[in-house]
Amino acid sequence: MRILVINPGSTSTKIAVYEDEKPILLHSITHSADELAVYDAITEQQDFRRNLVIKELHRANIPVKFDAVIGRGGLVKPIAGGVYEINEQMLNDTLHGCVMHNHACNLGCLIAHEIAITIPNCRAFIADPGVVDELSPLARISGSPLMPRICIWHALNQRAIARRYAREIGKRYEDLNLIICHLGGGISVAAHEHGKAIDTNNALDGEGPFSPERAGSLPAADLIRLCFSGKYTEKQLLKRIAGKAGLTAHLGTNNMKEIQERIKNGDKQAQLITDAMIYHTAKQIAAEGAVLCGNVDAILLTGGMAHSDYITNELRRRIGYLAPVYCFPGENEMEALALNALSVLKGTSKAQIYQ
Template sequence: MEGAITLNSKPVEGNILVINTGSTSSKFGYYKDGVQVCGSQIDHSKAEIEKATDFSAQLAIRNAAVSKFLEENHIPLEEIDLIMGRGGQMRPILPGVYSVNADMREVLISYRDGKHASSLSPVMADDLAGEINNVRKAKGIKGRYGECKAYIADSTTSDEMLPEYRLYGVPEFKRESLYHALNSRAVVRKYLADIGFEKNNKNIIVCHMGGGVTISMHQNGRVIDSTHGLDGDGPITPERSGTCPALPLVEMCFSGKYTEKEIRNKIVGGGGAVAYFGTNDMRVVEAKAKEGVPEYKLFMEAFVLNIAKYIAALTVDVYGKVDALLFTGGIAYSKYITDAIIKRVGHLFPDIRIYPGENEIRSLAENGYMVLSGKVKAKTYNKNKLIED
C-alpha cells in the first residue's frame, strides 16, 4: 500500500470506498483516514461479460463484485462516509468532482454518449450510498459527514479544450478531448507537490502510455489540448491504430471487404501492436526489438517516433514555453521506451519526470478527501449544458 493521503501535508479524516469498473474487471479500494486498508481487483470472464447484454445485467455482475469485496474485508456499510466512482461516458463535462444526480444516471444508463463499463461505476456508487443511508436510518446512526453521497472525478470525457483547437478542415467534424484525465491530473498534482508548488501556474505535458496512449497539455491547471484516446486522433498504441490517412480509410470503408464493426476494430482494439503481432503486451514487443528481430525493431521505432511527434506538437500550444514533461501509465515502467522518447524531445523541456503505472483508485480517493475536507465543492452535472459551479 502507498503512503497516507494528505492535503497540503495535513492528515485527512473519513472513510471512502472507491469503485472503478473496467471492461473486464472491477477494482475497489477502501480508505480510512487517508490510508488504504484494503483493495481488490475482481476479473470477469469474457463469457460472463458477453452474456450481460444490457446495463442492468452488467450492473448485477458488478454489484455482486462490490458486495463480495465488502464482505471479505468485513466493511460495515454504515461506516462508509463517501463513495467515489470512476466517471462514465457523458458529455458535456468539465474536469473536477461531480455529485451523481438524476441527469447523470439517465445519460449513463441509456448509453447516450457511448457504451463503456466505466459508466457502471457512478450508478453503483449512488445505489450503494442510498443503501448505506437506509441502513443508518434503520439503526438510528448519524453519519459524521451527514448522508453518504456518491461522486465522480475527472471523467475521461472531461473537455476544456480551447475553441481554436477544435476545428478540422471538414466543418462537420469537431475535435474533442478524450484522455486519461483522472491519472494525468493526479500526476500533475503529484509533480507540483514534489517541487513544492501549491499553486498550479505551470505549463505541463503529460504522456500517458498504456493500452491507449494520450498526450495532454495542462496550462495553469486547464487541459487546453490533447490527443483523443479512441477515435484515431493520436499516436500508435499497443492496441489502437492512432491517426490514419483519410482517403485510404475511406476506400477501405467502401471496399465491401469489411463490416463497420471490423473497421472500428482496426482502429480500436485490433490496431497497433495487435494488428502487427497479435499482442498488446509491449514487453513482448520490446524484448523482440532488443533481440534485433527486424519487424519488431521497426515497429518499436515507429511507436516511439509517433509519441515523440505528438509530444513535440503540443509544445506549440504554449509557444514552446513548457515547464515539464511527465510520463505515466504502465508502459512508463519501460526505461527503454522512455529513454528513446526523451532522446527525441528532451531538448524541449527543462524538467522531465517519470511516474510509472496508473493509480486511479488512489486518485479518486484523493478527490473524495478534497470533498470531505471542504477544499473542493462538487459540480452539478446537467445533461444538456455545462454548469460551472
Template sequence: MSATRVLVLNSGSSSVKYQLLDMRDSSRLAAGLVERIGEETSRLRHTPLASGGETRESLGPVADHEAALKAVAEELSRDGLGLDSPELAAIGHRVVHGGRTFTEPTVIDDTVLAEIERLIPLAPLHNPANLTGIRTARALRPDLPQVAVFDTAFHTTMPESAARYAIDVATADEHRIRRYGFHGTSHAYVSRATARLLGKAPEDVNVIVLHLGNGASASAVRGGTCVDTSMGLTPLEGLVMGTRSGDIDPAVIFHLARVGGMSIDEIDTLLNKKSGLIGLCGDNDMREIRRRIDAGDEEAKLAFDIYIHRLKKYIGAYYAVLGRVDAIAFTAGVGENASEVREAAVAGLETLGLAVDGALNAVRGDEPRLVSPADARVKVAVVPTDEELEIATQAYALVKK
C-alpha cells in the first residue's frame, strides 16, 4: 500500500495542535493538542477519530516541543497510527510568514529552514515556534518529507498596486515593508469550497471571503486568485478583531508616544492585545457581546456597530476591486456561528444584490450552505473553514508529484 497519510502540525510558542489525515478520502484519523509546554501544568488531549474512541487527556509537565511531539507520537502509536508507520507520506507544517520567497508549499531542507529563520523579524511571535516544530519533527523522522505551508502564500498573487504601501520605495524595500496578508490557507480553502457550493470551477467565480474569528481578515478572490486582503505587514491591519484594532491612523502611534508618554512596546500591546472588541467593551466573545446587547448594554452595542461598520466598508471596497461578485463567504468562529453578524454585515446592501434569508441564516450546521434568498444576485454563503485539510492537501499533492 502506498503512503497516504499526512500529519499536520501547528506549532505555537507553547502549544502543538495536530491532526492525522488519510488523503484517500480526506478522513481524520486522530487529532489533539498539547498546551502549556514548558509549564508544570502541561496538558495533552488526544482523540482517536478513526476508531471512534473517547478523548484521552494527560496532565503533567511537558518540558519542550521535542517532549511534546514524542508524547504525540506515543498517543498515535497506541492507536496503531505511529510516526514510524510506512503509511505516513509527509508531515505538513503551518508556517505563518513566508515573505515574498515562498509562494507555494515547499519541501523543507536546510536552505528553506534558514530562509524561514531570516523572516523572523516579520513574524517574531510565530515563525520561531513554527521552526521549533519543524526541527523537532525532522529529528524524529529525518527520512520523511516535511512540507511547509505558508499563511502568506495565497496572498502573494496580489498586484503591486494592492501590496505596496505608499511610502518611500527604497525604505520599504530595505526593510521588506509591504502587505503580505495572513489566514491564507483558510482563504484558499473557503474560496474553492464556495465555488463548489455554487456548482462552478474556482476560475469562474469571484468571491469575497470573510474570515471572522478572534483574528479577522477579508480577501477579494478573482477566479481563484487573491487580488487583495485586509491584513498587511502584520495581522494588525484591517478589520476590527477580538483584541486588535485593525485599521488606525498611523499618527495615533506618534500621539501616544509624544503626548501619552507610552513606549513602543506599550503601544504594541495596546493595539494588539487591548484593542478591538475587548478594548471597546471589555469582551472579545461575540456570544457574550450579543447577550449584553439583548440585555440593553449600550457599550456592547456600540462595539458591535463599530465591528459591523468596518466589515461593511471592506465588503464595499472589495466589491469595487472585483467589479463582479458571485458570492460572499463567511467563515471561522464568528463568521460560521453568529447569524446576527452576517445579517448586519449585508443589511442595506440590497442594491448590490446582497441579502440574507432570515430562516436560512438562522440554521446552524457543519456543512457549507447558502443563506441568501434563492433569487439573490450575489450568493451569501457560510463555509466552515478547514485549514488542516488544506495544509494536508497541499503537502500530499507536493510529495506525490
C-alpha cells in the first residue's frame, strides 16, 4: 500500500510517502514569511501549498498514485480518537462551521481530499486531530456554566507515543495509565486512562502551563480588565494568548537553542523565565497524577523541547516521585498518520464517520 502523508504547520508543510510501514520520502517544505503574507486567512493557502506538495513529488520522481492520502486533522467538532474518512461535512466544518482559529492544521484534510479525488480508488483520511475529546464528565466542568472546559491538544503525537511505549514494554496502551506531556510550541499534558485521555488542557486557547508561544492559564479578572482597557484590539489580545505569548512575549524569541545559549552566557532573565515554564509544566503533570488517583504507570515526555537535557532533567527532578519518567524527543506524527491509514487499508481497524 502506498500512502501520502501531509502535515501542514505554521511555516512549513511536511510530506511523506510510505510503502506499507516503510518511508520512501520524508521532506519538509519551508514557507517564508513573505510567501505567506499575501494570504489573509490560512485556508487561502490551500492551492499554494497543494501545488508545492505535487511539485515535490515530481521532483522526487514519485508518481501521484496512492492508495490513500492522510492529512493532519484540523479544528473541527470535538470527536473521539481514531481514523476518519474525509467527507463533505468535515470539509464544510473546516471551511465554515467549526474553525475556531486560523490554524495551519485546518489545511490537512482540505489538501488530502483535493489530491485524493484526482486519483482513482484513492481514499482520504485524517487521524487523531487536536480536537479529540475523551474528557471525563468531571473534567468538562469549569467554575462558570458559560464556559465549559474543552481540550485542544497534541492528540496525534501523544497517542502515537503511548502506543510506542506500550509496544516497547510488551503491553497494550489500553492496559496502562500514563501521563504524557508534549513539549512543543504549545504544551499539552494529558492523563491517559486505559487508552483514553480523560483529562487534558486546552494547549492552544489559554490553559495549562505557558510555553514558547502560548500564555497558558492567566489571572481571569486581570485578563477581563485588559480586554476593556482600550489598549488592544481583540485580534491583538488573541495573539497575546497564542502566538506572541509565553517565552516569545518574555524573551522575544521562541527558539529554545537561542534561549539556552543566552542562559549559558549568563542571561538571568532567560534562566528565570525558562525555569518558570518548567515549574508550571511540572505542576500540571502533578495535577494529572491526581486525576489518576496516583495510579500512574509512567510519565512520557515528548515534543521538540524533550531534546533538551536541561528541561527534561528538571522536570524529572520535580515529578519523578509520581512514576518512572521516559523521554521520546521530537514528534512521531508522520509515521503515526501513515500507520493509521495503513491499518484501515489493511482492515485491521475501521475508519469512523464524521458527523
